[in-house]
Amino acid sequence: MSNCRQCIIKRFNALKTLTQEELEKFSDHKTTLVIKKGENLLTEGNAINGLYCIRDGKGKMTKLNTNGKEQIIKFIKGGDILGHRSILSEELVGLNAIALEDMHVCFIPKGDILETIKENANFSLDLMRNISQQLNDANTSISQMAQKPVKDRLAETLIYLEEIFGVDNEACIDVILTREEIANTIGTATESAIRLLSNLKKDRVIDLIGKKIKIINKSALKNISEGY
């Protein structure tokens, strides 16, 4: 079984501030799990009793609306930590975390996390920073959802996806999403998302290779995202 002390993924998240002893403690108590594509790591409304640290794999965080529609709030990948918000606020889980491909995840029990928060101010501060940045991102999203037309939001989302997931060896955005998932990210009907993607392809701003999307003209896409 792997060891937290040697795990490279922790460099990218709040766990980097932990002392050797704290890492040892986490390592002893942690469990590792595999979430298969399509399975839930977290489920909206459930209680949670620990922190999840994603080692690899990609996923989506979603919220089910009263009308039954899925809204994708954000995407996740290796290095991201999940569940700290619920642990801290002592609320139920607010979002579903669903694997877009097989994920490897470590689970650290709540007790260890809360103990470490009280002992290690830097860990505590890093968690706060993480949530603070998420809050800032969320506020930006609200504003854009409320004010920007669908076309602009689609352009915005494509740029965001490339930033998060990078590109593969054919320069395509390195994540496989259905058109419905893209629609659920920008908050529109699937058909509208498909139509707008087709338009962007016709205008030679992006290329569509099956489900893969390649950004051809990023500055044009950026302009569209800003309403030009």
Add this chain to the structure above:
Amino acid sequence: MSNCRQCIIKRFNALKTLTQEELEKFSDHKTTLVIKKGENLLTEGNAINGLYCIRDGKGKMTKLNTNGKEQIIKFIKGGDILGHRSILSEELVGLNAIALEDMHVCFIPKGDILETIKENANFSLDLMRNISQQLNDANTSISQMAQKPVKDRLAETLIYLEEIFGVDNEACIDVILTREEIANTIGTATESAIRLLSNLKKDRVIDLIGKKIKIINKSALKNISEGY
């Protein structure tokens, strides 16, 4: 000058976890200020060097879009604390805080806050809880902005406003907003907001008395907010 130890407003926020000595320290270093109606307490993009604690008055938190439109993200009132997100994430202020009526506010320097975070784990935890809840609220907003039609969002917002600000002695929601501000909250054109308010009045769900809004049939409003 008032004293933090005796201030009743702190009961409603993270400051309630402070020790007598910490309150004394805050009291010695704090300054009080008056923000007149329409003035900014925080300005998007500015640096911040402390925490604000609202004693009384009402305000709005806004974000200016790339297209120049104002989006209202949330409302604030006595008991709310501001600026902790930016202090913690070491980012610039993300939202404007603008007074809807005269506000009295206390300012506590950043140094005292960071010092207390490191010394008092409960204060630290309470700040995290506050941000965590805000993040949860924000995620809910994203979903609703993205998926619900304008009419539903207006109904939702009216219920939210009554929850936040309560009602005056004539049972009207106890805050004065222009129609434009309502439109900027739900993310629509001012004319659309006006039209939908008129419809709700015609259907006897709300009453409009000048700028004041009275909810007459809350369950009907709740149904509308859920798409029925």
Add this chain to the structure above:
DNA sequence: TACAATGTATGATATTTGTCATAGATAAAA
């Protein structure tokens, strides 16, 4: 391989929402 299920694409049309124009009401200022 062949079948079923799901995903993608596009046209036609309805609905929602925004924009522009205009008029009256209210509030602020001279």
Add this chain to the structure above:
DNA sequence: TTTTATCTATGACAAATATCATACATTGTA
């Protein structure tokens, strides 16, 4: 008080977006 500016209200119309229908492509699976 009178004037001016801002806010509210509503109609007419345009633009954006959703919905429904249908066809084809792709994927998973018996």
